[in-house]
Amino acid sequence: MLEIKQLHKSYPIGDSRLHVLKGINLSVKEGEMVAIMGSSGSGKSTLLNIIGMLDHADSGDYILDGLPIKNLNEKKAAEYRNKFLGFIFQSFNLINYKNALENVALPLYYQGMKRKERQELAMFHLEKVGLADWAHHLPKELSGGQNQRVAIARALAANPKLLLADEPTGALDMTTSYEIMEFIQQLNDEGKTILMVTHEEDIANMCKRIIRLRDGVIMEDTAIKQVRAKQHV
Amino acid sequence: MFDLDLWREIFQSINKNRTRGLLSGFTVAFAIMLFTILFGIANGLENTFDELFIKTADNAIYVYSGRTSKPYKGLQVGRAVSLYNEDFEYIKNEYSNKIEYITPKLSRNFQVSFINKKGSYNVLGVHPDAQHIEKLKIKKGRFINLNDIKSHLKVIVIGRLIEEDLFGKTSAIGQYVNLEGINYKVVGVFKDNGGDSQERLAYLPITTVQHIYIGKDAVGEINITYNRKMSSDEALTFGTDLTQTLRQRKNVAPTDQRAIRVNNMALQTKGIETMTGGLGILIFIIGLGTLIAGIVGISNIMIFIVKERTKEIGIRKALGATPKSIVSIILIESVLITALAGYIGLLIGVGVLKWVGPSLKEYYITNPEVHFNIIITATIVLIAAGTLAGFVPAQKASRIKPIIALRND
Ligand SMILES: Nc1ncnc2c1ncn2[C@@H]1O[C@H](COP(=O)(O)OP(=O)(O)OP(=O)(O)O)[C@@H](O)[C@H]1O
Numbered sequence: 118m119l120e121i122k123q124l125h126k127s128y129p130i131g132d133s134r135l136h137v138l139k140g141i142n143l144s145v146k147e148g149e150m151v152a153i154m155g156s157s158g159s160g161k162s163t164l165l166n167i168i169g170m171l172d173h174a175d176s177g178d179y180i181l182d183g184l185p186i187k188n189l190n191e192k193k194a195a196e197y198r199n200k201f202l203g204f205i206f207q208s209f210n211l212i213n214y215k216n217a218l219e220n221v222a223l224p225l226y227y228q229g230m231k232r233k234e235r236q237e238l239a240m241f242h243l244e245k246v247g248l249a250d251w252a253h254h255l256p257k258e259l260s261g262g263q264n265q266r267v268a269i270a271r272a273l274a275a276n277p278k279l280l281l282a283d284e285p286t287g288a289l290d291m292t293t294s295y296e297i298m299e300f301i302q303q304l305n306d307e308g309k310t311i312l313m314v315t316h317e318e319d320i321a322n323m324c325k326r327i328i329r330l331r332d333g334v335i336m337e338d339t340a341i342k343q344v345r346a347k348q349h350v
Numbered sequence: 351m352f353d354l355d356l357w358r359e360i361f362q363s364i365n366k367n368r369t370r371g372l373l374s375g376f377t378v379a380f381a382i383m384l385f386t387i388l389f390g391i392a393n394g395l396e397n398t399f400d401e402l403f404i405k406t407a408d409n410a411i412y413v414y415s416g417r418t419s420k421p422y423k424g425l426q427v428g429r430a431v432s433l434y435n436e437d438f439e440y441i442k443n444e445y446s447n448k449i450e451y452i453t454p455k456l457s458r459n460f461q462v463s464f465i466n467k468k469g470s471y472n473v474l475g476v477h478p479d480a481q482h483i484e485k486l487k488i489k490k491g492r493f494i495n496l497n498d499i500k501s502h503l504k505v506i507v508i509g510r511l512i513e514e515d516l517f518g519k520t521s522a523i524g525q526y527v528n529l530e531g532i533n534y535k536v537v538g539v540f541k542d543n544g545g546d547s548q549e550r551l552a553y554l555p556i557t558t559v560q561h562i563y564i565g566k567d568a569v570g571e572i573n574i575t576y577n578r579k580m581s582s583d584e585a586l587t588f589g590t591d592l593t594q595t596l597r598q599r600k601n602v603a604p605t606d607q608r609a610i611r612v613n614n615m616a617l618q619t620k621g622i623e624t625m626t627g628g629l630g631i632l633i634f635i636i637g638l639g640t641l642i643a644g645i646v647g648i649s650n651i652m653i654f655i656v657k658e659r660t661k662e663i664g665i666r667k668a669l670g671a672t673p674k675s676i677v678s679i680i681l682i683e684s685v686l687i688t689a690l691a692g693y694i695g696l697l698i699g700v701g702v703l704k705w706v707g708p709s710l711k712e713y714y715i716t717n718p719e720v721h722f723n724i725i726i727t728a729t730i731v732l733i734a735a736g737t738l739a740g741f742v743p744a745q746k747a748s749r750i751k752p753i754i755a756l757r758n759d
């Protein structure tokens with residue numbers, strides 16, 4: 118699915134540079150569910166964003182589904198984000214003036230799908246996350262858990278192969294977090310590859326593999342036995 | 351290519367964010383309102399000038415003669431100089447391509463009577479061209495024609511008010527009026543927008559006047575309108591050329607203002623042209639200034655809006671929006687707001703002109719209004735302005751990196 122070799126990334130801080138990623142090597146196969154852990158500021162989000170083509174690496178190789186990601190033009194990158202990648206963020210990142218249905222339908226709009234078709238498909242995904250009755254509500258009328266489910270429905274709408282989640286449960290209480298994790302596990306069961314940044318050990322344990330970042334490199338990379346979220350609900 | 355979905359996106363964005371739409375719209379509406387009012391006032395001033403020239407043609411040249419004030423070639427001072435038919439014919443033939451209309455003119459006050467009604471009126475002996483030079487409108491019958499001139503016919507064309515004075519409600523056509531003992535057949539009645547005094551004049555064939563009252567073929571003055579194809583500068587040159595030619599012809603000193611005097615309306619026309627020209631440039635600069643201020647204003651607001659929408663744009667990009675689609679959203683929103691607000695400003699401006707217009711007459715502003723073609727021009731200008739104003743913000747928006755937009759702070 119993806120192949121990363123000697124990936125470096127630094128940010129300019131005043132006159133000097135902050136070296137965040139110092140040679141990451143990572144390989145993820147299709148169907149994996151990987152938790153990325155590490156202390157705050159260790160570069161987890163940075164890594165995830167580069168994988169998601171939202172940011173560029175300074176050096177190193179990144180091959181996504183056989184395509185080397187380097188100097189891709191904006192249009193091509195947009196197409197990849199649209200068709201290949203789904204994002205779930207800690208702060209949901211829904212468009213505040215669009216209702217749940219319209220938010221879910223937005224990636225389909227950028228695919229050029231017809232209005233009727235994309236509304237049907239968006240509704241299908243909202244049903245899947247159990248929010249069909251809330252389709253016409255604005256984000257501000259929904260709870261955190263509901264908003265995150267809208268965001269998941271949106272990430273799924275374009276049927277991406279790779280789902281990237283940056284602390285998807287970070288803003289949610291425990292019960293809601295487990296509900297969300299149950300969804301994500303279900304998606305993985307259905308064959309989607311998932312990369313997830315998290316701070317919480319119990320959430321990480323619900324994945325199938327944990328990598329820990331420290332000082333800009335991967336310190337630890339272990340396969341684990343997945344804990345099913347359903348047991349906790 | 352009409353992308354209904356794109357328009358839906360834009361309308362939703364405007365509709366759901368009315369405050370910012372109003373904010374940016376206000377600037378544009380205000381600028382366009384000012385622009386409209388200025389334009390209207392400029393038009394009003396021009397209308398005033400036009401009105402000043404309703405009485406007589408603005409391309410008229412009047413040639414008068416008098417007594418010499420300077421000795422010349424041994425001829426003494428105080429000699430009376432008269433213009434004759436032959437001078438008229440000479441001018442007419444010599445300058446035929448520079449002249450639009452030309453008539454000699456003899457004027458005298460007459461007692462005019464019909465049965466027991468009478469009045470004293472100014473009566474002018476002329477050629478047929480006088481109708482056009484004086485801007486007369488024939489109400490009924492006809493004006494003096496060449497046959498009248500050739501045959502010294504005793505016919506008369508009277509003003510509308512003379513008909514009213516002498517004939518009351520009955521028609522004067524075909525009746526005979528008496529000018530101090532001689533009967534003239536009324537062949538026409540005319541109207542004139544130049545005011546009451548202009549409608550209490552009467553016209554005779556000049557040859558008849560010469561024949562009956564003067565006994566020689568002198569003409570009092572010669573009135574000309576110059577060919578409108580000439581610029582006012584060319585008309586001025588024509589005037590001086592004519593003056594010098596006539597002075598030479600009449601053996602008058604080239605600088606003798608009294609013997610031969612030429613009054614050329616081109617002088618005023620040129621002055622007014624310069625003035626309206628200057629006024630036009632001034633209005634243009636002020637108008638352009640307001641327009642640019644409006645464009646800069648909306649552009650700034652759009653940049654602010656883009657800042658405010660940074661996160662949204664980041665989200666859209668993360669979901670697969672191309673830079674081009676981001677540019678169209680911002681640009682079309684800008685054009686829509688500009689065009690709509692501009693129209694509102696235009697309407698308010700037109701309304702203000704309609705409302706205060708009549709009270710501006712004393713400031714030499716007549717009928718200040720904007721014409722329909724200005725509105726069409728304004729539409730084009732507004733769309734161009736919206737595009738121009740949205741350009742920088744749209745460019746900024748399309749360069750937003752999704753990663754920066756999506757940061758949690
Ligand atoms: N655009 C940027 N400019 C400068 N510094 C940045 C930028 N983005 C991130 N950083 C810095 O890079 C380091 C890594 O950031 P990153 O967001 O990847 O950390 P993280 O592991 O996700 O932390 P957290 O757990 O708090 O989310 C941090 O020290 C952060 O301050």
Ligand SMILES: [Mg+2]
Pocket residue numbers: 161162163283314
């Ligand atoms: Mg982070």
